[in-house]
Amino acid sequence: MKNEIQIKPTSGYVMLLVFFILIVGMITGIVLTESPEFVLFIPILILIIRGFFIVNPNSSKVLVLFGAYKGTVRDNGFFWANPFYTRQKISLRARNFDSERVKVNDKIGNPIMINVILVWQVSDTYKSAFDVDNYEEFVRVQTDAAVRKLAGSYPYDNFDDAQAELTLRSGMDEVNEALENEITERLAIAGIKVMEARIGYLAYAPEIASAMLKRQQAVAIVAARKKIVEGAVGMVEDALEQLAKDNIIEFDDDKKASMVSNLMVVLCGDKEAIPVVNAGTLNA
Known part of the structure; x- marks a missing residue:
């Protein structure tokens, strides 16, 4: 399995100067010699233009040449690279994902509603670009799977399981840590770094919420x-x-x-x- 390779392409300002020199040379040659041969510079100029690209702060470009990964540009600025490179933009910004509330069963079978708030960012652009089809969708699906697994590992409270020392409601710190570890392990294949993961909403499902409230009372x-x-x-x-x-x-x-x-x-x-x-x- 490959990992990200960082490269530093040629400065775009240098190639921009070369571009203008070629334009001036072509125009001068056509005017002075009246020879149509200088028109052949046009395809070269088009290729040079195709090589220019910009990388914004907290962004990156993944460069691929005819199916071969050549590297990732993380430095921000104006650059020029081989015009035959295909360039895929991948954001390096921290992103916030608030999952939908899903109905799952806790450890003892009670239906509960739960969602997770996840803060993540891309740490390995190669894995994000090539090891999964769509890394953003991968984050969504795997986070949902991790939440379902977590909910099934703990009871909501210890009313029905008096021996349970750790529950979803009372052990938030420990549960959030377990959730973060689970999501981190799942998203590592896509080169995703989990910055924070915590339960954002937790309650009994509507069909038993009233009965559970009476029991608590x-x-x-x-x-x-x-x-x-x-x-x-x-x-x-x-x-x-x-x-x-x-x-x-x-x-x-x-x-x-x-x-x-x-x-x-x-x-x-x-x-x-x-x-x-x-x-x-x-x-x-």
């Missing part, structure tokens, strides 16, 4: 209730210990159970407690 409610109960139990324990310590009231088992029940209802209820004034005795 249920998990959040259960966690909040658990925290409330833990706090309420601690407050009840403190209240009973303080009442017993100060000898404010003595509790038998029935009274203690009744008080614990009332306190837990007050502390864990969704609504504010409504006080009830007992006009009799506690035993009434």
Whole structure:
């Protein structure tokens, strides 16, 4: 497999001077000698004109002579080369690719929507020009394939896979690094350098998004209730210990159970407690 060969062609300004000298010589010869033989300079002048080309900053020209790769011009400026060269322009600028949102299945089979933002540039013009048919289309297709493979390697979250330490939602740094490595490996054949690759959009597919939202809300409610109960139990324990310590009231088992029940209802209820004034005795 060949790699890029950088060449420096002749300055275009030198050949432009030669071009004008030939024109002046041809006109002078025709005028002074009135000989039509100087008309033969015209095909030479046409060939010289065909050899001129310009390379803009962050651009390149791949030169091919009758099917043989001769080199790549990366220097910007005005140049002249063999007029029989075919010249293919390849941009060396960094490019941004925002892929379409695709529906894929994560590791546990949940359908999700995902896309990737990729920053890339051509690093080897030979591979980009000759090792693939269309390097821009190659970037698009291989990026899409890498995203699909990545999504199938991790669960979206750890609701269904509690053992998963790394998920698409929680492990963004690690997932993005894995995505960048995967895309870099795939695009190396086309001489593409991956500057950055990261997930730009990640969500459940519309058909299960509502159900998954309810599940997340249920998990959040259960966690909040658990925290409330833990706090309420601690407050009840403190209240009973303080009442017993100060000898404010003595509790038998029935009274203690009744008080614990009332306190837990007050502390864990969704609504504010409504006080009830007992006009009799506690035993009434």
